Amino acid sequence: MSEDAAAATRPSPLHDEHVALGATLVPFAGWSMPLRYGSDLAEHTAVRSAAGLFDLSHMAEIWVLGPDAGAFLDRALVGSFAGMAVGRARYTMICVESGAVLDDLIVYRLGDEQYLVVANAANHDPVLAALTERVGDLGVSVEDRTDTTALVAVQGPRALEILQATPGLVVDGLPDLRYYAALEATFEVDGEPLPVLIARTGYTGEDGFELFVDAAATGVPLWRALLAAGEAFGLVPAGLAARDSLRLEAGMPLYGHELDLTVTPYAAGLGRVVKLDKTDADGAPLEFVGRTALYARAHSAPARVLVGLVGDSRRAARQGYDVTTRSGTHVGHVTSGAPSPTLGVPIAMAYVTPEASAEGTELAVDVRGRLEPVHVVPLPFYRRPSA
Known part of the structure; x- marks a missing residue:
């Protein structure tokens, strides 16, 4: 890393551990x-076969607090939150008035008047600004706690065993924690039980847990304890490269690739997260930011569709590569692409015209001037084996 690049970045609370x-x-x-930390392939494979330990402290943690917190999020985001049960989480999006995606988010309800919004690191500033601007006269405070939060994730089929074997981590009901839910726990540091929020969401296609803790007091001790406890189960530390190849196999979107300010949730195949049927206290349609545009989009034919592509040759497509018919007519572009370590073939996600989106359609990708054959498949590419 150059000196200029180093000066423009801030360290994770776990920087010295890395x-x-x-x-x-x-x-x-x-x-x-x-x-x-070593081999991208080894880290990817460990998560599929055992477990990986990820530092996600760069993600944005924004708390929404107050008696109107749920009503506010119903108006600020495309999902529905006022009626969400405490302890549950929901995948959602924050859109602009045009219906385009400003970011995709996970929202946790942690109390009657407490919600945690987790946003992508690259969109920390615009999401925080948009939420703050949308408060209006509601009884809500928006608090950015990103700098004081460390977030680590244990992902993989042995994740539950690892957390259960971690000394000092005290949590009731972990095996029964549902997918997209969260619970409170403690982790002992120097004899003192410190709070931990444990969620079960994940971004790899595997089972796993995310642990939110105080960056200064708990981050490093918890990281070390998880790494030590997980060694016997095959856990390894895993970096951004493995995280990206895992999420691609799982067909999960990444902002700046599948999602951006030119894309609506419907184009990304995620129209299910848009709750157009939300109503206000009088039963009238609830106006949330982007609703008018999203309603029109929901009732019109798509201009492009997000699809999965599997390569019929060995050369992998990459972001930005053109997608064509086998005869060379342009039909779209690749958003993410790489060789799949698990499946042993090149895979990609791409936006294509509706006419080119049917499962089994034979297409091509222009890989540095050569048309490489691909075919359309359903997403995700990989599903973990049933328990």
């Missing part, structure tokens, strides 16, 4: 984060 483990650090969304 250095000690020999991580390759890179600038990412304003942070210095581990790209890999």
